[in-house]
Amino acid sequence: MTAWILYNIWEVRFDTASRALLRGQDVAKTGLAGTGEFGVLVRKLGLWAGDKALRAAFQTFANIGGFYGYHLPDMDAVADVAAPYYNNDLRGGEGHMEVGKLILNVVKSKATMTLSVKPFGCMPSSSVSDGVQSLITERYPGSNYCAVETSGDGAVNFQSRGQMYLFKARQAAVEDFERALEKTGLSLEKLRAFLKANPKYAAGLHKSPHYAASTPADLVHEVAEIVDLTPAGRLLHQAKKAARATAEYLGSAAKNAPSNAQKAAALLAEGAAEVAEIAKEKGPGIAAGAVSAARERLAKVLPFGRRADVAEPSAAAAE
Numbered sequence: 001m002t003a004w005i006l007y008n009i010w011e012v013r014f015d016t017a018s019r020a021l022l023r024g025q026d027v028a029k030t031g032l033a034g035t036g037e038f039g040v041l042v043r044k045l046g047l048w049a050g051d052k053a054l055r056a057a058f059q060t061f062a063n064i065g066g067f068y069g070y071h072l073p074d075m076d077a078v079a080d081v082a083a084p085y086y087n088n089d090l091r092g093g094e095g096h097m098e099v100g101k102l103i104l105n106v107v108k109s110k111a112t113m114t115l116s117v118k119p120f121g122c123m124p125s126s127s128v129s130d131g132v133q134s135l136i137t138e139r140y141p142g143s144n145y146c147a148v149e150t151s152g153d154g155a156v157n158f159q160s161r162g163q164m165y166l167f168k169a170r171q172a173a174v175e176d177f178e179r180a181l182e183k184t185g186l187s188l189e190k191l192r193a194f195l196k197a198n199p200k201y202a203a204g205l206h207k208s209p210h211y212a213a214s215t216p217a218d219l220v221h222e223v224a225e226i227v228d229l230t231p232a233g234r235l236l237h238q239a240k241k242a243a244r245a246t247a248e249y250l251g252s253a254a255k256n257a258p259s260n261a262q263k264a265a266a267l268l269a270e271g272a273a274e275v276a277e278i279a280k281e282k283g284p285g286i287a288a289g290a291v292s293a294a295r296e297r298l299a300k301v302l303p304f305g306r307r308a309d310v311a312e313p314s315a316a317a318a319e
Helices: 002-022 039-064 075-082 097-107 123-139 155-184 188-197 215-226 231-301
Strands: 114-119 145-150
Touching: 002 039, 002 075, 075 097, 097 114, 097 123, 114 123, 123 145, 145 155, 155 215, 188 215, 215 231
Parallel strands: 114 145
Antiparallel strands: none
């Protein structure tokens, strides 16, 4: 649900940028007509703040509930990945998100299966699932994509189709698990012995760092790093890992600082350009009003019969 709201925010932000020059004629339901001179800038700032507030609220409740290490998707990244295959201007259902999520799930090894559930007769999503996604599965080998429709009489078809793709997902997870064992050199017997001696790593709520597309493979990579360490050594390893993660975070922040600063500068530049355009348009009227007000004030203070000689501002001076 949070990702859906983020997508709605992205939609408005994307449309606002596309319609910024049509504000005088944009009388649609969510158009820019009547929003005033600063309407575009105010809307952009409000959407930016709404996006950040929603992400902060999600992470707060996630951390309180013990759901660590999860980050909401970058909607710009999802849109950019999907754009070559599905136009970002097309709307309906999840729009381009279904395409972008499938590609990112494969490229970043996020899951062994992507499931799209839609109500029967949902034309926007059906066109994506039956048309575009077949191209994606060809372009990205290893993708396991299942689209199912819900209807009153389609439960059997729904379950059979889901089970078929879940079987493929389990096979992919087993292969992922075996590759992890081979890569780390950890034997299955040694892994089971470690989990028996340290049940917290086998708990259902334990989340290993991301290494592969399946949870067991992630667990193999995590255990391989600490299986031969003493309890004190594991604490030291965790401390080093936390320090390394902090250093990587700071390095990433420093690395991304120029791009983040560039985005902020672009937003400020847009605002400055908009303010300058408004000043250019309203400047002569403001100057003329100031001259008229000055004449009225001087007429009140000058002796009777004296004329207040206040020159009209030139066009260049007014601008």
